[in-house]
Amino acid sequence: MVKISVLQHDPSRHLATRPGDPTPISRNLNPNMHPFARARERTRAVNAAKLDRLFARPFVDALEGHVDAVEVLAKQPDSLSTVASGSWDGGLIVHNLPQRSRILHVPQAHKGKVSGLCFAENSRLLSCGVDRNVKLWNFDSQNDEPVNVFPGKAAFNSIDHQRSSQLFATASNLVQIWDETKSAPISNLTLPTSTETVSSVRFNLSETSILASIGSDRSFTLYDIRTGKAERRVIMQMRSNALAWSPTLPTSLLLASEDHNLYTFDIRHLNAPNQIYKAHVAAVMSCDWSPTGTEFVSGGWDRTVRIWQTGQGHSPEVYHTKRMQRVTSTLFTTDARFVLSGSDDGNVRIWKAKASERLGIVTARERAAIEYRQSLVDRWKMDKEVGRIARQRHLPKPVYTAGKLKNTMLEARRVKEERRRKHTRAGESKPTAERKKVVITEQS
């Protein structure tokens, strides 16, 4: 007797039991059931890359109010919304980002430009200017008068407040440590031989007594305020314009350099940077880490804002608009979703950190689709077409030509070096790694 069975599909297993229920899905992952899976996935990846570029509308808003160029931006560390900006005409504005409103607006906070801003605890704000004053403001009280004024001896260039304490540091021709309750600086920090102008100063975020400064003599210096002296000094090829400590890796430091590059240093090994970030075509004027520590933003003299992934030294995301002038200050907001740039045209601009991110509520299905598209592009980025679409950025013509010119010049330099080496005795000069060229000397 032959046992016979014939294939039957049970409709109850494949049909929705009640109207409105989702239709049950059955899967068979056998690759033969999915012909052209790769080709179709590639097509989907191309579409995903195109959609990503289609939705890339990074510009959110411009905050107006400054009469002159915006010099400095600062974020309140424990708030998602509060940001302060200071400009060349001495104006000072505290913005509320989500409402696009001004919490505090002082048209003449300083005589001359406001050169440094930082938040203290309890909604207070410290500003310093070239008028040799540090002013302490309370922006909750709707009062245009400063709470306190700390007079200094030289024009200040930068200010930074230690987190969760009364201390702050200023940079002028020397680094000074101040107490909020005292009107004179507690201590002066300087390297005995230096005659520099200190252009920026920042406290380490985790080891709060460590202080880093950069100066006009192409140096950056590390201080310990407990010992009250400079610990290390590194002389570089070109001067740095801004610095930032990593919020997640305490030993990591980011420098925005005049030579169009950004450098991250591990302060345990100061003889060479651990990564060079190359894309700007003019001096980098400012930099700021994302609170996640995985990316950072930089603004440059080339009128662009660039967003970098840590460890990837090339092809950053680049933002520009027609009316944005030299970017003097940039900022990552504390929720890591937005980027702020202050530029010579007097506007503070808000950008999305991810150019094609959708603001507003995203449903779970939409989120899943977005994530799938992202992973597709990521998987197929080596494909010629997908990679081209995902990588290509339109640049303003001056930036593009400047980049080309720069590339030509660097290439010529490299070729020349190579030829010189070829025509000297073998082994006389060895090629130096690009990273090793940056630091001239390390002093301690």
Next chain:
Amino acid sequence: MDALIAKGNAVHPLSHKNSKKPQKETDNTLSSIVKNTSLPKSFQSLKHKASSNNAHNHIANKKLRTQLNRTSEHIATSKALLQDAEMLLLEDSGQMQLEDEMERTWRVGQSEISGSVGQEAARGRKEWKLEGGPYRSRYTRNGRHLGIVGKMGHVATFDWQTGQLHTELQLGETCRDFTFLHDHSHFAVAQKKYVFIYDRDGVELHCLKAHIDPTRLEFLPYHWLLASVGNPGYLKYQDTSTGQLVSSHRTKLGSCTTMAQNPFNAVIHLGHTNGVVTLWTPNMPDPAVRLLAHVGPVSCVSVDSDVTTNGGGGGGGRYMATAGKDGTVKVWDCRNWKGCVREWVVRGTGDPEVEWSQRGFLAVASGGGVNVYTKPTLVEPHHNPRITTTHQPPLYLTHPLPHRPLTSLRFCPFQDILTIGHARGLSSILVPGAGEPNFDSGEADPFEGKKGRREREVRGLLDKANACTCTGSCPSFFVLRSSFFIQPDMITLDPSSIGTLAPPSKLTTTTSVTAVSSELNSAALGSAKSDIPYARLPRYERLRVSGKVDEEDDDEEDEDHDGDGGGRKGNGNGKKEDREEREKRKMRGKGKSLKRYLRKQRKNVVDPAAVSASLGFGFLFCFFPESSPGPGLPSRLLSFLAIRKKLEKQKEERRIEKMVAIGRIEGERKPSALDRFKRGIRRGIEAKTKKVEG
């Protein structure tokens, strides 16, 4: 400061962790609890299953290496998980189980099958008695809808499970074939003069006047191409999403009445009246494969649509079955066209028809009945190698039909049903085990509703409607033609070529020096080292790479070199090329100034290629550039002789070495007095002296 550094050191970067010696495999905590607990499969570490990371150790770039390692690990993990996913395939295929050795499945008739499988399953056994000539039929890809067409113009489409009729047309002219487009909402009919497209309700939407006198239709579902072939012998591809005629190929083989598609790579198989089977892709004007399959006309072609086993080129579709009017059925292996895997002669008159099912069952209709054969025996040669032609493989099922001729066979996807079209209508029989039990609702869902159909249509268009170019390491017959529509360009014999590495560019950046040396050293050394970035090449090379250099002089020089080098190039790849070159050279004037100049340049050069070529190897290079002819002559001769001597010596040495290796000659010499200083002997002596001392 130190505190910061200490803090920094406490948090090791990942790279430091990796550089430490590998940690112990066994985790004490884990092994203590593992007896009483079990992790879900998805949480278990699959690292031991993953391929070892040694594969990328040669890559210097750490970041890239890490990334590649991670990717390969991920692939291995997902492969392992894929095996687990087979457990989720719930439905079982149909089967006929024998309990006695003497029983045979082919003895079981349809009445017995339909009687024993239950009322619901027996609904698949049907007889449609219809007027209007031999019928052909076609199922949609999900197997839910059936379309039939009679020779006299009767067309009907219906949902065969619910019995719901979509449309019924009496077209009143000869209809030769029928196919659904992407789903049951559109179908195409090959009518007397043209191909017509109708929608589900039978409204005529399009008349495709480019397809003249069509006989067979196929729809390539992933490319949205409607392919037709007709009596004029033209194969035409029409894009049904845009309406464009993508390509039309002249087969040059006259009227064609058989066509099949390979569902795994969308290649069209045509069978011709002279017994030739040709394989076509839309991007090539010539067939990819021409195969003389039968001595008479080919009556039917079918490509294996077996989804259960892995076929050639990474997908299914490994076998092809052809039936000829000479009364033979042949099964071919699509990876190797040298000869058929199996052939047999069918009984009865009339044109045999063949059709593969989803699980690799082959139905053959001939004369007065249908036979079904199954896979392992079907594609293996007969166990007795001398018997080749007449013996058919073991039969699985047979079903006699009185209504001749039998014109079409179709297996229903995801069902155990075979529908046979014949002169008196259609009859469908049950073939247990023919259909794939587990469908994937992402591809084809028999139970999809109205919304699902719409979604699938849009998704299918999105996956198709995009410009794509193939970066394939495909066979040489694959030609990219930019004038064509782009998506059909992806149709190749090997669909898995997409996403693989592109072939190396013809624009080499190797300098001429390295090129020559690498050419001479053959491919053994490889040219990986000689890739110099474009920017650092000398100017001439840069121009050459970018195609701006005038290469004529260069070629001439090369040719000369070739001539002197005794055909250095033309060892392996074609005498034909050489001959052409030679003829070309003959035609050229001998007294050209450049040639004269070059000849002069070579006057004092002992060309090692010439020397070594006469001796049989071309690996040694010595150039003796000597300017003065007078005193140079004897020295040149000497050096020439010296080279010759040296080469001969080397040759002799090599010969002896080879003989020693083979064992013809013993490599040992006579024992000499110095042998006592050799190791073993000295040890013996030492032992002796020790003994003496003891």
